[in-house]
Amino acid sequence: MSAPLLEVKSIRKTYPGVIALSDVTFDLKAGEVHAVVGENGAGKSTLLSVMNGLVAPDSGEIRIDGQPVVLNDPTVALANRLALVHQELVLCPNLSVAENIFLGREPAGRLGKTRAMLNRMAKDLLDQIHVNLDPSRAVGELSLNEQQIVEICRALACRPRVLVFDEPTASLNDDQVVHLLAVIRKLKANGLGIVYVSHRLSEVMQISDRVTVLRDGSVVATRDMAGLNEAALVALMVGREHKPGQSAYKERRCGDVALETKAIGKAGVFDDISLQVRTGEIVGIAGLLGCQREAVVRAIFGDQSIDRGEIRVQGRKVQLRSPRDAIAFGIGFMPADRKREGLILPMSVGDNIAMTILRRLGRLGFMKRRQRNATANSLVRTLAIKTNGLSQLASQLSGGNQQKIVIGKWIARGGDIVIAEDPTRGVDVGAKFEIWRTIQDLAEQGKAILLLTTELQEMMDACDRILVMSRGRVTGHFHRKDFSAEAIAHCFVA
Amino acid sequence: MTEKVGEHVMTMSTLETQVASQARPPDAWRHLSVSETSRVAVLIALLIAGQAITPSFLSLANIHVILLAVAAIGIMAYGMTLVVITGEIDLSIAGIAILSCIAGGLMIPTGSAALVIGTTLLTGLAIGLINGILVAALGIPSLITTLGMLGISRALANIFSGGQALYPEPIAAYLWLGRGDLVGIPLPVVLLVVLGAAAIALTKYSIFGRALYATGGNVKAAALSGINVVGVRAVVFAISGACAALAGMLESARLSYINPAGFEGMELSVLAVTVLGGASLSGGSGSITGTVVAALIIGIVNNLLNQLGVSIYLQQVVTAAVILAVVMPGMWQRGIAK
Ligand SMILES: Nc1ncnc2c1ncn2[C@@H]1O[C@H](COP(=O)(O)OP(=O)(O)OP(=O)(O)O)[C@@H](O)[C@H]1O
Ligand SMILES: [Mg+2]
Numbered sequence: 001m002s003a004p005l006l007e008v009k010s011i012r013k014t015y016p017g018v019i020a021l022s023d024v025t026f027d028l029k030a031g032e033v034h035a036v037v038g039e040n041g042a043g044k045s046t047l048l049s050v051m052n053g054l055v056a057p058d059s060g061e062i063r064i065d066g067q068p069v070v071l072n073d074p075t076v077a078l079a080n081r082l083a084l085v086h087q088e089l090v091l092c093p094n095l096s097v098a099e100n101i102f103l104g105r106e107p108a109g110r111l112g113k114t115r116a117m118l119n120r121m122a123k124d125l126l127d128q129i130h131v132n133l134d135p136s137r138a139v140g141e142l143s144l145n146e147q148q149i150v151e152i153c154r155a156l157a158c159r160p161r162v163l164v165f166d167e168p169t170a171s172l173n174d175d176q177v178v179h180l181l182a183v184i185r186k187l188k189a190n191g192l193g194i195v196y197v198s199h200r201l202s203e204v205m206q207i208s209d210r211v212t213v214l215r216d217g218s219v220v221a222t223r224d225m226a227g228l229n230e231a232a233l234v235a236l237m238v239g240r241e242h243k244p245g246q247s248a249y250k251e252r253r254c255g256d257v258a259l260e261t262k263a264i265g266k267a268g269v270f271d272d273i274s275l276q277v278r279t280g281e282i283v284g285i286a287g288l289l290g291c292q293r294e295a296v297v298r299a300i301f302g303d304q305s306i307d308r309g310e311i312r313v314q315g316r317k318v319q320l321r322s323p324r325d326a327i328a329f330g331i332g333f334m335p336a337d338r339k340r341e342g343l344i345l346p347m348s349v350g351d352n353i354a355m356t357i358l359r360r361l362g363r364l365g366f367m368k369r370r371q372r373n374a375t376a377n378s379l380v381r382t383l384a385i386k387t388n389g390l391s392q393l394a395s396q397l398s399g400g401n402q403q404k405i406v407i408g409k410w411i412a413r414g415g416d417i418v419i420a421e422d423p424t425r426g427v428d429v430g431a432k433f434e435i436w437r438t439i440q441d442l443a444e445q446g447k448a449i450l451l452l453t454t455e456l457q458e459m460m461d462a463c464d465r466i467l468v469m470s471r472g473r474v475t476g477h478f479h480r481k482d483f484s485a486e487a488i489a490h491c492f493v494a
Numbered sequence: 495m496t497e498k499v500g501e502h503v504m505t506m507s508t509l510e511t512q513v514a515s516q517a518r519p520p521d522a523w524r525h526l527s528v529s530e531t532s533r534v535a536v537l538i539a540l541l542i543a544g545q546a547i548t549p550s551f552l553s554l555a556n557i558h559v560i561l562l563a564v565a566a567i568g569i570m571a572y573g574m575t576l577v578v579i580t581g582e583i584d585l586s587i588a589g590i591a592i593l594s595c596i597a598g599g600l601m602i603p604t605g606s607a608a609l610v611i612g613t614t615l616l617t618g619l620a621i622g623l624i625n626g627i628l629v630a631a632l633g634i635p636s637l638i639t640t641l642g643m644l645g646i647s648r649a650l651a652n653i654f655s656g657g658q659a660l661y662p663e664p665i666a667a668y669l670w671l672g673r674g675d676l677v678g679i680p681l682p683v684v685l686l687v688v689l690g691a692a693a694i695a696l697t698k699y700s701i702f703g704r705a706l707y708a709t710g711g712n713v714k715a716a717a718l719s720g721i722n723v724v725g726v727r728a729v730v731f732a733i734s735g736a737c738a739a740l741a742g743m744l745e746s747a748r749l750s751y752i753n754p755a756g757f758e759g760m761e762l763s764v765l766a767v768t769v770l771g772g773a774s775l776s777g778g779s780g781s782i783t784g785t786v787v788a789a790l791i792i793g794i795v796n797n798l799l800n801q802l803g804v805s806i807y808l809q810q811v812v813t814a815a816v817i818l819a820v821v822m823p824g825m826w827q828r829g830i831a832k
Contacts, residue, residue: 344715355719
């Protein structure tokens, strides 16, 4: 029997105050999908980074085809045809989609010709995963979802033998997930080895042959996927019996209209969007890539301008020239893109949570430390954020824990209207349930909530009403009793 | 010019993203900064070496000499540090210093100390605020704005003064600023210490300080959190302008001579101190304490070289070498230099 494609032996990696990986052993055969699952902060991304040479382990060994290798640099990993799709997107905003995909591997040739060729090659790749995206667009202007697709194409473009995915579907829509999984199956049939990390367990169950469960930096189990059900998997992850979270949804009484838009529009982006969210109500906006729902919520938050229509808050017509205006009217916005929009990565956990309530924490301009720490600590506790302390830098937290801070800072603010964009992006099963419950609680406290998610099922679980958008217009409107995935999906393309 | 700068920015960011695409922690390059430990270590080494070379090195008199020599540069560096923390740069400080001093100097015939000093400081504040508005509200890159402002204010200083130096002799209070003392401590040193303490309080303990680092760390996320990022940047430029005017005034008072061609190249020395102090030019990091230590390092090195009678040119070489010696360990530690 030939040696496994990739072997990782007794890897140990510590950060000051945390053992991110302790004695982790893992192997990957050709033609298999090997999933790695675990709670937020379990060490998944660290393990993947070690495999890819981004992070040097304290001790341990990596073998490729049975040969020990020293991956002290991602270029070495690439030379061994090992590619990683990052959890945190690392793209060049000023370059085009095609240039990003082939960065560092540009075919030689005359400039103009090369560009056309790059675009064509990128188009082929995008077609493979059934995505309609213009390869000449600058990455800086893409949505999170589109960037994720570019990131995936970039890994595919280097014709790897080992492909490592760190939460590739965290910001993909349901239909895109289906396409990606199909591509992965095809790659697997071609004999690639694939490492797959995701918090969407149903996906993991569908696609993987084996699964390794990490908990607090150690391997709890490596099992064949066949014969394992979701409950058993979750039990391994959290280390105790996990009661299947029944839907957090609670019947609520809704009050007056808190937020209303009347036929708002922005030339070339969206038009004629009218919606109402009442106090205590959770309203979702569903839609596919390019439906512009992200732009609509940003307009409501004052981050983008509108040229038509009006926005009313608590019945009053308002002019929102900046997010500051919107915040003054009691609107909060939890963006999905934690790295670009949600967090100040070089600042501490405590500072990030305090960011929305600086005014309140000031006395004569000085920070009331004790009050800040009390507020931040209580949120760290409620949201179960895994951190060394309030002074740990946000950049050092795992992805899911960063996401929780984005939620936390707006809970700290406590405005009457909350816009939540993918609040559970990259969050583990247990915490996901907690966040959904928190959002239900907010509604119960009388807040009006506008919700965007990539998973339709999550939205149907949480919302009282759902609006559907397609190409910048509202194409459907459903009350909870009429929710049906087919009916809603039908409006996606209307 | 504009194109050249654009090109430069372009290559900087491609470099940045190339590093990022090899994806070391993508922030490694952005947070290229001088490590605290190596800076303090160098300072201590210099103190020990200084005492070994000249026995009078740590005498009160010599300490005053050292501090007096760095007072102006240090005060300017406080303002520069705030600007750099927000991710901007202020190259106009030497111009602001000279134009403010000339503007104040034109008030000398009135005989009013308040008018002379007030005009000087307000001019600095006002030019700084104009910088801030151009950068923050109109979105003109600070490199270009302040480079332009440097040229304009130098030219205006020459026009207003007719190219002639002004003499603040008649204004006793003015001279006192540069030459007087408070309980035996030279006044510029008192100001250096007091303003340093104020700047530390501002950056470390105030809510403005949090907004400052947030604006530099991630301006988009800061704005989405409700931080007034335009206001923050406008304010730091105004502070930098006022610091420049004050520093210029201290120097002019010390020399009792307002020179319309003075402070040549001062912005680069101040920038060197700021970077040596640990502020990263891409924003979000840096501290006043670091800047203070850096100013002391530069002051001590120059003082020692003076005492050893080293030529001014060799002094510049040594100063540059010291800066490298402090910067390199931090870079190795971050695995940037290979
Ligand atoms: N640069 C760092 N400095 C300090 N601690 C770190 C650093 N990077 C990661 N950690 C810590 O290592 C642990 C593992 O993090 P890792 O990112 O591997 O988690 P993960 O399993 O990928 O979680 P998630 O599902 O949230 O993405 C976490 O506790 C995290 O705080
Ligand atoms: Mg992770």
